[in-house]
Amino acid sequence: MFRLTVRDHLMIAHSLPDPFFGPAQQMHGATLVVEATWSRAELDEHGVVLDIGAAGGALAEVIADLTYRNLDEHPAFAGRFSTTEVIARHIADELAERVTDEGLTTLEVVLREHPDAWASYTRDLR
Numbered sequence: 047m048f049r050l051t052v053r054d055h056l057m058i059a060h061s062l063p064d065p066f067f068g069p070a071q072q073m074h075g076a077t078l079v080v081e082a083t084w085s086r087a088e089l090d091e092h093g094v095v096l097d098i099g100a101a102g103g104a105l106a107e108v109i110a111d112l113t114y115r116n117l118d119e120h121p122a123f124a125g126r127f128s129t130t131e132v133i134a135r136h137i138a139d140e141l142a143e144r145v146t147d148e149g150l151t152t153l154e155v156v157l158r159e160h161p162d163a164w165a166s167y168t169r170d171l172r
Contacts, residue, residue, distance in 0.1 A: 047151075050095035051083040052102045056109040060117040060128045067127075073118075078133070079158040080109060082141055084171075086149045096147060108140040130157045134167040142171060 061073045082105050084096050112120070117128035122136050138155040145153075150171045158164040 047085050048095045049083050049085045051081050052105050053081045054105050055079045056113040058117050062127050081156040083154045084150050085152045104141055104144040108137055130165040138167050138169050
């Protein structure tokens with residue numbers, strides 16, 4: 047299995063209004079490092095998983111819609127908590143719509159909240 051990862055970051059504001067989340071119930075900011083990894087069984091005719099520039103451009107486009115936004119007001123998160131896991135899935139789904147190479151098998155999005163804490167979402171692309 048071959049994999050290609052690109053990385054970027056985004057800054058958001060949000061609240062998680064449920065006692066389960068303790069102090070994070072209040073409005074707060076977060077800087078999230080996002081890594082997107084595409085996989086495929088065999089390299090394409092150019093000898094790559096995916097063009098790095100295209101992958102980085104797609105990731106930049108997706109996170110541009112979230113960066114410096116209050117996710118409490120973002121329509122993609124209406125009616126649900128904007129947890130790290132939910133944000134990771136949103137980014138993966140948006141990337142899957144933009145990068146549609148038939149040879150790709152999976153896409154994993156990792157969101158790092160802290161050097162010692164992260165969450166991820168992996169989706170099948172077949």
